[in-house]
Amino acid sequence: MKPLRLYVNIDHVATLRQARRGDEPDPVVAARLCEDAGADGITAHLREDRRHVQDHDIDRLRSSLRTPLNLEMACTDEMVAIALRVNPHHVTLVPERREEVTTEGGLDVTRDQPRLRAAIARLQATGIVVSLFIDPDATMVTASAELGARAIELHTGTYCHGGGDSTALRALQDAASLGARLGLAVHAGHGLTTRNVGPVAAIPEVEELNIGHSIVSNAVYVGLPTIMRDMRQAMHDGRSRGAR
Numbered sequence: 144m145k146p147l148r149l150y151v152n153i154d155h156v157a158t159l160r161q162a163r164r165g166d167e168p169d170p171v172v173a174a175r176l177c178e179d180a181g182a183d184g185i186t187a188h189l190r191e192d193r194r195h196v197q198d199h200d201i202d203r204l205r206s207s208l209r210t211p212l213n214l215e216m217a218c219t220d221e222m223v224a225i226a227l228r229v230n231p232h233h234v235t236l237v238p239e240r241r242e243e244v245t246t247e248g249g250l251d252v253t254r255d256q257p258r259l260r261a262a263i264a265r266l267q268a269t270g271i272v273v274s275l276f277i278d279p280d281a282t283m284v285t286a287s288a289e290l291g292a293r294a295i296e297l298h299t300g301t302y303c304h305g306g307g308d309s310t311a312l313r314a315l316q317d318a319a320s321l322g323a324r325l326g327l328a329v330h331a332g333h334g335l336t337t338r339n340v341g342p343v344a345a346i347p348e349v350e351e352l353n354i355g356h357s358i359v360s361n362a363v364y365v366g367l368p369t370i371m372r373d374m375r376q377a378m379h380d381g382r383s384r385g386a387r
């Protein structure tokens with residue numbers, strides 16, 4: 144079986160920073176911590192509305208990461224130009240709607256094919272591996288291969304939000320198997336947690352998982368006891384100095 148890589152999506156670190164429009168938490172620092180803790184790569188979604196990750200984050204990630212950068216983006220002229228300038232290791236093309244809370248559903252790769260085909264060809268000509276974020280559906284997998292992409296990322300949202308439903312898992316297994324038969328590298332992601340990742344990790348053709356929200360939200364819980372202790376200590380030190 145192929146080894147399974149974990150790419151950490153750091154968008155939600157940027158979401159927290161943007162709540163104050165300040166400079167912390169810094170997604171680049173978070174990405175380096177993930178690398179130190181064993182991440183195989185870092186994923187960041189530069190949205191057209193720049194809701195969380197900013198252009199300067201992508202530049203800094205590209206220059207400071209030790210592991211590959213996977214740039215998630217919509218297939219627009221602006222984003223393709225940015226990807227060609229930044230030259231990440233991977234580009235994952237995703238659908239994007241301004242009003243959505245997060246990426247909803249996979250990219251419909253049966254539509255707008257000339258534009259998709261041209262973007263994939265331009266990006267891959269420079270050595271970038273292009274992955275298409277699609278629903279686990281045979282038509283989408285086949286169309287992805289025909290478009291010339293080297294990889295697909297299977298949307299695990301239906302499986303995750305359905306509580307690990309066996310029909311949704313079967314769809315992922317079938318799509319992964321078809322993708323591999325068509326010569327595509329198979330990735331998966333969206334909504335994965337420590338509770339539901341097991342059956343997806345067991346799909347032999349899946350070689351990479353992209354996980355963000357669950358890792359970042361659990362990091363808050365894991366980190367709170369430490370920062371509480373540090374804050375108490377800083378308060379205590381300040382108080383003691385004031386009393387002198």
Ligand code: PXP
Binds near residue numbers: 154276334353
């Ligand atoms: N893969 C893609 C293409 C995504 O758009 C996202 C969400 O940004 C993820 C993976 C990660 O999903 P989650 O944050 O739910 O782990």
